[in-house]
Amino acid sequence: MVLYGGSPRAPVVLLNEKVVARLGRDIAATGRLAEAAIELALRGLARYALILNDLGIDDIEVVATAAVREADNGPKFLRQIELLGLAPRLLSGEEEARTSAMGVIGAFPGGAGVVADLGGGSLELVQISGGQCTIGSSLPLGTLRLPEIRGDSPADTRRAAAKILKAAGWGDATGGALYLVGGTWRAMATYAMAESRHPLSDPHGFELSAEAALELACTLAQADPSDLHKSPRISSLRSASMPDAAALLMALVKKLEPDRIVFSSWGLREGLLYDRLEPFAQEQDPLLAGVAVFSASRGCPPTLAARVAAWTVGALPAHAKGSERLRLAATMLALASMQSEPNLRTAQAIDWALQKRWIAIDAAGRAVLAAAVCGNANKRDLPPGLRQLAPADALDDAAGWGLAIRLCRRLGALSRKSLQSSRIEISEGKLILTLEQSHSALLGAPNEKDLRLLAEHLGLTSEVRVVADSE
Incomplete structure (x- = not known):
């Protein structure tokens, strides 16, 4: 059960619980859902139904997938769920694949390639491009089914999986990205990030x-699950299924020949939400939608951030113009951080930039956000790892954004009148701050320092001009 809040375009998780019932564990042998698994699942669902009722939540989606779809006693199980007051919807294999694909489309606007959603009972494959997806396939290659094709070696398991992929029409190169959805895939990403000492955690x-x-998959396919479980972020459930899943990944990469692999935390559940949005809502930028709701709850409404971003655009070198979505997101986070205690705000804002699950931003973009909030705090030494994620010139530009935000907010406490009565611009090799006569007293020693720091960062000299109010 996942409860969502925040922006509909970039929903955030408010509560996440799961019961690992392993409903499909006996389907290959008996064709039925195991009775003990049913009992455990119904107990969990009864708890969820009670919580939802107590919280007054009435927008509820309940879906069943491969295990219930394939089991002889699946219809009976659904009727038992209905008796709990829930309304389960059984997805077909094609619907399950499409819904997972919509989750990836929502998380990676403009993405193109193949979505591979690995669940317990099945593997869903579907091709995406231009915000659309083809008819998908549901294959009996879920983590609970992979042991059925396990060979004497990972190579044997890979060949068995490859044979099933080819028979289902997935035997040729597709190009594009291979988007991996599912907890076992994410555990593999977690392992790879830890091994490479990656600066990010999500x-x-x-x-x-x-x-x-392929190198990662080869390593994990031969690994002992007990060794994998030693990682504090990999559960025993995931570590047990990782070697077989790794052999499957080898088959997928060799057959589909993607140009890169992308791990996605968005899948079927987020696809259910994204798919029901109106087209105009689907077109919203999910990064800005998510950051806007987050920052507004911390004292920075989007309208204020937009005014500050408009004021500071005059301090951008010509080559730096064109990154407005990142600059606006950085402005929102920088201003929101100022509502925290001084001893917390900078470290907290850096964590927001680097570790919080934003959508439609890559690692380099996260580093840029972090560099901007450092500039806002006049923190000269960037955190370790940023230069591993983004080019030096991009980080340098972002630090300049932050210094401009700092000047703007400290000049007139972000009052509307102070923003209207002043402007910043680059002209003739100078960074010029212009103030109307009525607001010339805004300029104090701290602002002069802020202006000088920004100018030095840009390789310019600074100048202050006072003009008549009519100008």
């Missing part, structure tokens, strides 16, 4: 080249 959006993914 596997969502983590990328590997096809060659690096």
Whole structure:
């Protein structure tokens, strides 16, 4: 059960619980859902139904997937769920694949390639491009089914999986990205990030080249699950299924020949939400939608951030113009951080930029946000790892954004009148701050220092001009 809040375009998780019932564990042998698994699942669902009722939540989606779809006693199980006051919807294999694909489309606007959603009972494959997806396939290659094709070696398991992929029409190269959805895939990403000492912690959006993914899969396919479980972020459930899933990944990469692998935390559940949005809502920028709601709850409404971003645009060198979505997101986070205690705000804002699950931003973009909030705090030494994520010139530009935000907010406490009565611009090799006569007293020693710091960062000299109010 996942409860969502925040922006509909970039929903955030308010509560997340799960019961690992392993409903499909006996389907291959008996064709039925195991009775003990049913009992455990119904107990969990009864708890969820009670919580939802107590919280007064009435917008509820309940879906069942491969295990219930394939089991002889699946219809009976659904009727038992209905008796709890829930309204389960059984997804077909094609619907399950499409819904997972919509989750990836929502998380990676403009993404193109193949979505591979690995669940317990099945593997869903569907091709995406231009915000649309083809008819998907549901294959019996879920983590609970992979042991059925396990061979004497990972290579045997890979060949068995490859045979099933080819028979289902997935035997040729597709190009584009391979988007991996599912907890076992994410555990593999977590392992790879830890091994490479990656500066970020969230596997969502983590990328590997096809060659690096094959190398990772080869390592994990031969690993002992007990060794994998030693990682504090990999559960025993995930570590047990990782070697077989790794062999499957080898088959996918060799057959589909993607140009890169992308791990996605958005899948079926988020696809259910994204798919029901109106087209205009789907077109919203999910990064800005998410950051706007987050920052507004921390004292920075989007309208204020937009005014500050408009004021500071005059301090951008010509080559730096064109990154407005990142600059606006950085402005929102920088201003929101000022509502925290002074001893917390900078470290907290850096964590927001680097570790919080934003959508539609890559690792380099996160580093840019972090560099901007450092500039806002006049923190000259960037955190370790940023230069591993983004080019030096991009980080340098972002630090300048932050210094401009700092000047803007400290000049007149972000009052509307102070923003209207002043402007910043680059002209003739100078950074010029212009003030109307009525607001010339805004300029104090701290602002002069802020102006000088920004000018030095840009390689310019600074100048202050006072003009008549009519100008």
